[in-house]
Amino acid sequence: MSILVREQIKSLLGAKGVTMKEVAHMLETKTGKNYSLANLSSKLKRGTLSYNEVILITDFLGYKIEFIEK
Numbered sequence: 001m002s003i004l005v006r007e008q009i010k011s012l013l014g015a016k017g018v019t020m021k022e023v024a025h026m027l028e029t030k031t032g033k034n035y036s037l038a039n040l041s042s043k044l045k046r047g048t049l050s051y052n053e054v055i056l057i058t059d060f061l062g063y064k065i066e067f068i069e070k
Helices: 002-016 020-031 037-046 051-060
Strands: none
Touching: 002 037, 002 051, 020 037, 020 051
């Protein structure tokens, strides 16, 4: 499942022309925590992004997460 999240986020970044560095800076600004490009890349690779981080990233990119019943 972590691979799916990583690929989806990278795909969204590519579609919007946003770099991982820009996302790391935005997360740092919004959360007050230190985010580096290496830290963010590691979180994506390990699949350890928090749900709140995913929401911040998707909001920054102009998307929303929606739960749809199967």
